[in-house]
Amino acid sequence: MPLFAKQVLALIRKDILQELRTRESITAMLVFAVMAIVMFNFALRLRVDSFLPLTPGVLWVTLVFAGTLGLSRSMSSEQINQCMDGLLLAPADRSVIFLGKAITNVLFTLAVSVILIPVMAILFDESLMQAGVWLVVLLGVVGYAGAGTLIATMAASTRAREVFLPILLFPLALPLLVAAVIATSGFLDQLPLSEFASWIGVEVAFLVIFWTAGTLLFEFLVEG
Amino acid sequence: MDALLTATNLGKLYGMRPVLKGVSLSVTRGEFVAVLGANGAGKTTLLRILATLTRPSAGSLRIAGVDALAHADRARALIGMVSHQSLIYPDLTARENLEFFGRMYGISDSEIPASDSTIDTTSLQNPKSRIEDALRRVNLWQRRDDFARTFSRGMTQRLTIARAILHDPPLLLLDEPFTGLDQTSAANLSALLRETAMRERAVIMTTHELSRGLDGVTRALIIKAGRIEHELAAGFTPDLLANLMDSSAAVATSNLQS
Secondary structure (H helix, E strand, C coil), X not given: CCHHHHHHHHHHXXXXXXXXXXXXXXXXXXXXXXXXXXXXXXXXXCXXXXXXXXXXXXXXXXXXXXXXXXXXXXXXXXXXXXXXXXXXXXXXXXXXXXXXXXXXXXXXXXXXXXXHHHHHHHHHCCCCCCHHHHHHHHHHHHHHHHHHHHHHHHHHCCCCHHHHHHHHHHHHHHXXXXXXXXXXXHXXXXXXXXXXXXXXXXXXXXXXXXXXXXXXXXXXHHHC | CCCCEEEEEEEEEECCEEEEEEEEEEECCCCEEEEECCCCCCHHHHHHHHCCCCCCCEEEEEECCEECCCCHHHHHCCEXXXXXXXXXXXXXXXXXXXXXXXXXCCCCHHHCCCCCCCCCCXXXXXXXXXXXXXXXXXXXXXXXXXXXXXXXXHHHHHHHHHHHHCCCXXXXXXXXXXXXXXXXXXXXXXXXXXXXXXCCCEEEEEECCCCCCCCCCCEEEEEECCEEEEEEECCCCHHHHHHHCCHHHHHHHHHHHC
């Protein structure tokens, strides 16, 4: 296996080991996400008869907010004891750090999604458990983690990183959010794929742009 | 002897403010160079540039013949760094920390034991892996499976040294390594650093303290306002250093002596 891949795997393994020890990221994300959809469920039930038009929006807003919690913790864990310097001292391309962190963020957010979506399917009585929805979630989570890891790195060196991260990330992630909501709606409404395939294309484009940008620009972010 | 590290006219601007001005430095193997100066003199900026953590605004840097600005990845394999921050993950054990950094430094898997493997604890003379060797050198082998967060400041600093020497780098950079250590821990660390430096390495250490860690130093550079103002060969006294440094360092020395 090439050294580059070994270094990325080492970073992912380290982050998973830390998460197993502390249970800080996934637990926080999961508790937040489940609480959010329970509250949405009660709040919306008072005014609407059918959740169907609202389900994709609720799902994605919840995933985006929960994902942001994980992103923030992912980078802040490297601020303890200046561990980021330890990573930067390693004879590795800077993109190793971006890829390791971004892949970990994808895994953590997907782990939350795997629990969140069935819970939401029960609470909202919607057919969320279908391959198309999972595809949209996978693409959306990967894209969001790519952009989020990049922005979280920028925000990590600031004092108000908890505030800066959503301020910088949410406007940037808006196209992804819109595309994911429309594509999820398409599958839930059982529309022909041709009617919303372009929105899946937007998700893919977002993913490619931010993972490429992260790989290329990470060096300038951490050394700037 | 060929220089292991050659820095030429290094400069660094933060915005419009120069913090390092035309610093040139050449260090050979076996040298233990102390860079002294008051807080804000530019010591840490210099060390971060030498460690390739910060890019200089001007100048060049070569480490063991490698252009460290153009090929930073290759240069980093030649550098070990200890700073007053440990760079250690508190929720991992001492061994897990070193396993992680070993993998990041490309140390082969055969030199990294599996975490759950049984390691012969009686083999004091023949360590089975780089990790075992590094932990034994800093006297932490018996605590290898303890979480780093349970370590005292002195033990954490020893683990930091184990991390820094794990890949056997020829150049060791120490940034204020004695900060926060009590007298005993500082004395132990000083002895450990001297022993480490004697292994055909070059060591560059920044400090603003004149009372600790200067045993074994072969050359002292005094940096002031981003420039190297004085260079002293071995045999200098703390009083001489204090006279050459700014008043704040002199005050610190007199306080310690009293």
